Amino acid sequence: MISNPGNKKITKKDLKGVFWRSMPMEASFNYERMMSMGFAYSMKGVINKLYHNQADRQAAIKRHLEFFNCTSATSPFIAGVLTSMEEKNSMDPNFDAQSINAMKTGLMGPLSGIGDSVFWGSLRIIASGIGISLAQKGSVLGPLLFILIYNIPNLLVRYYGTIWGYELGSSFVDKMAGGLMNAITYAINILGNTVIGAMVASMVVINIPLKISSGKNPETVQSILNSIMPDLMPLAATFLVAWLLKKKHVKMVWILLAILVISVLGAFLGFLKP
Numbered sequence: 061m062i063s064n065p066g067n068k069k070i071t072k073k074d075l076k077g078v079f080w081r082s083m084p085m086e087a088s089f090n091y092e093r094m095m096s097m098g099f100a101y102s103m104k105g106v107i108n109k110l111y112h113n114q115a116d117r118q119a120a121i122k123r124h125l126e127f128f129n130c131t132s133a134t135s136p137f138i139a140g141v142l143t144s145m146e147e148k149n150s151m152d153p154n155f156d157a158q159s160i161n162a163m164k165t166g167l168m169g170p171l172s173g174i175g176d177s178v179f180w181g182s183l184r185i186i187a188s189g190i191g192i193s194l195a196q197k198g199s200v201l202g203p204l205l206f207i208l209i210y211n212i213p214n215l216l217v218r219y220y221g222t223i224w225g226y227e228l229g230s231s232f233v234d235k236m237a238g239g240l241m242n243a244i245t246y247a248i249n250i251l252g253n254t255v256i257g258a259m260v261a262s263m264v265v266i267n268i269p270l271k272i273s274s275g276k277n278p279e280t281v282q283s284i285l286n287s288i289m290p291d292l293m294p295l296a297a298t299f300l301v302a303w304l305l306k307k308k309h310v311k312m313v314w315i316l317l318a319i320l321v322i323s324v325l326g327a328f329l330g331f332l333k334p
Contacts, residue, residue, distance in 0.1 A: 069110055070147050070226065077105040078139050079222045085132040092312045094129035099139065106143050110150040120146060123161055130168045131175025136218045138167045140225020169254075183210055264294035266326070 085098040100121055107120045130138060142160055149155040187209035195202030268281040285292050301319070304310045 068147070069150070070106060070143060072223070074106050074109060075140065075143070075222050075226055078102055078143060079136055079219050081105060082132075082136045082139060082218060082222070085135055091316060093125065093127045095132070095135070096125050096128045099128045099135065100124040102136070102139050103142065103146070106146060110146055116150075119157070123157070124164075126161055126164075128164065128168065130172045131179060133179050133214045133217050134171040134175035134221060137171065137221035137225040138164055140222040140227075141167065141229035144226050144229025179210075179214065183213060260294055260298045261291045264291075264297060266293035266297060268293070 081102040081104065082098075085095055085102065088097040088101075089095060090097075103124045104121070107117055107124075111117045111120055124142075128135075142164055145155075145160045145163060149157050149160065187206045190209060191202045191206030193202070194205060268285065270281045271278045272281060272284075289295075301315060304315055305312070
């Protein structure tokens with residue numbers, strides 16, 4: 061049960077509101093800030109309760125409209141942790157509000173890795189296998205079991221994740237002292253960057269098949285680059301995009317269009333094949 065002493069503003073009812081609001085997390089998805097609008101919507105109820113000043117509410121909503129992308133099933137856990145931090149921020153004038161987004165950013169990577177592996181990589185496959193095998197035999201249990209096997213764990217993780225995130229955040233934030241917050245956020249960021257690095261190596265494909273020698277096994281530009289550092293070009297492309305994103309005069313839409321055009325031409329010319 062959630063304890064609610066006199067210095068607490070958030071109740072279990074409020075957390076249930078975060079849980080229900082998190083359901084359409086991916087209903088508003090964009091390529092600039094991904095699930096930010098859905099996440100801000102899930103936090104809207106507690107923000108309205110915690111902040112009575114309109115300027116404070118706007119600042120809180122603006123915080124949660126920053127980039128957010130995480131497996132939807134594990135996102136409510138982050139919302140629960142940040143609800144606790146927003147509560148602390150509303151009561152303590154010396155609280156560092158920037159640590160809220162730092163915590164959100166730090167948790168996205170690890171929870172995405174866990175959530176994608178469990179829900180998309182494992183549970184969905186298991187549910188599909190059971191559902192399809194029954195559906196092929198003409199059983200109505202096929203689609204029903206697929207829905208139940210996938211969604212029951214999904215809902216349980218969402219619901220208890222919201223509550224546990226808040227409980228963890230409450231005790232977690234209260235114990236923050238000195239540089240502990242920065243140290244933990246730094247450690248979480250390392251883990252998140254590790255996940256992102258693995259995604260770059262596995263999902264960004266750039267191949268340069270130009271031959272620089274002849275014979276049975278000719279040397280290619282790509283083989284030389286691989287001998288220097290495997291996946292060097294995907295890493296360079298990622299850093300290039302990150303550098304362009306920091307340029308205020310370069311719009312996101314132009315970066316996306318450039319990636320699209322280069323990808324189509326590269327695939328046609330053989331530069332983007334594994």
